[in-house]
Amino acid sequence: MQSPRTRSPQAIAPARPRLRPALLLLGVLAWPPVQAQDDAATIVIATASPAGVYHATGRTLCRLLDVPCEARTSDGSAANLEAVRTGEVTVALAQSDLQHYAVSGTRGFTGAGPDPTLRAVMSLHGEPFTLVARRRSGIQGFADLKGHAVNVGNPGSGQRGTMMTLLEAWGWTLDAFQPAYALPADQQSLELCHGKIDAMVYTVGHPNPSIEQAVRLCDARLVDVTGPAVDHLVAETPYLAHTTIPGGLYADDQPAVETFGVRATLVASADSDPEAVYALVAAVFDDLEAFKSRHPAYADLTPQGMIHEGLSAPLHEGAKRYYRERGWLDNEAAPAQEGDEAQPSGAGDAGDPVASDR
Structure with missing residues (x-):
């Protein structure tokens, strides 16, 4: 068996009565009607690796409901968006940048084309692009990779x-790395500890147990991701922002880390029942403080941020109805209206072949 070091890289508001979400969700948010399912009442939420905040978020959403609910692991955002599009699942978590690409049919979604059925439900926690490197590697910044x-x-x-x-x-390609690996998130810290990779990247909410393992057990550190290329990228891309990972999260001597990031978003199909999506949104917002208490990554969530930031797809009708009832959504200020052409602008989108495997 080839060692990992030598093998070739893998292919690259006003008060309102409290609702009982479970009564509305029963039997209406599951697999699309065109697919016969024995467990039609089961809600399936596509998440990502068990090591990340997406899976924790899916499990949290399931706990808010009184109907059968599965937080299903997956290969991540691009796979989740494809699963929503094909009807394999009706609710999924996805990064804001990949939601944008799926709506516009750009970058990794050029082959499939724009997804006119994709709908945004809400925005969730911020996800800094996090670079973790072995201290002995000499990596002090992105350029050192x-x-x-x-x-x-x-x-x-x-x-x-x-x-x-x-x-x-x-201005780089994957050939800049010797080599580039395609490990899933739940394996990369272990490989870093074994010295088979020098660095790993993770777009994730913090604190994260996988990163904590790398820092506390494997003599690794978080590294700034800054520079003119990052500044230009953020300035030209509406779904990206500069962000800071607070100091001391993973070690007493860990300084604040400067980087950039996206947001986690919850998406659904336009074919999802509006009453079901309404109930899912109500399950979060009827007691937002209880939801926020489930994970440190949710600490700074606000209703206004959750209904505006990082949403490129039109809002789902069920979500729009809830937000309007709460007085949070002005008709003229909605991030995207049903029936709008879902063709948001962005840097380097048209015809872009990069990352076709996202």
Whole structure:
């Protein structure tokens, strides 16, 4: 068996009565009607690796409901968006950048084309693009990654999608790494500990147990991702923003880390029953403080941020109805209206072949 170091890289408001969401969800948010399912009442939420906040979020959403609900692991954002599009699942988590690409049919979605049925439900926690490197590797910044063994994320994952976007802005390809690996998120910390990779990237909410393992057990550190290429990318891309990972999250001597990031978003199909989506949204917002208490990554969530930031797809009708009832959504200020042409602008979108495996 080839060692990982030598083998070839893998292919790259006003008060309102409290609702009981479970009564509305029963039997209406599951598999699309065209697919016969024995467990039609089961809600399936596509998440990502068990090691990340997406899976924790899916499990949290399931706990809010009184109907059968499965937080299903997956290969990540791109795979989730495809699953929503094909009807394999009706609710999924996806990075804001990949939601944008799916709606516009760009980058990794050029082959499939724009998805006119994709609908946004809400925005969730921020996801900084996080670079973690072994201290002995000498990696002090993104530019130092050249020539090192780096895990860029498995095909279909959001971290790989963001990495490919950054590489394009930097003027690099995967050939810059020796080699580039395509490990899933739940394996990369172990490989870093074993010294088989020098660095890994992860687009994820913080704190994260996989990163904590790498820092506390494997003599690794978080590294800034800054520079003119990052500044230009953020300035030209509406779904990206500069962000800071607070100091001391993973070690007493860990300084604040400067980077950029996206947001996690919850998406559904336009074919999802409006009453079901309304109930799912109500399950979160009727007691938002209880939802926020489930994970540190949710600490800064606000209703206004959750209904506006990072949403490129039109809002689902069920979500729009809830937000309007709460007085949070002005008809003229909605991020995207039903029937709008879902063709948001963005840097380097048209005809872009980069990251076709996202």
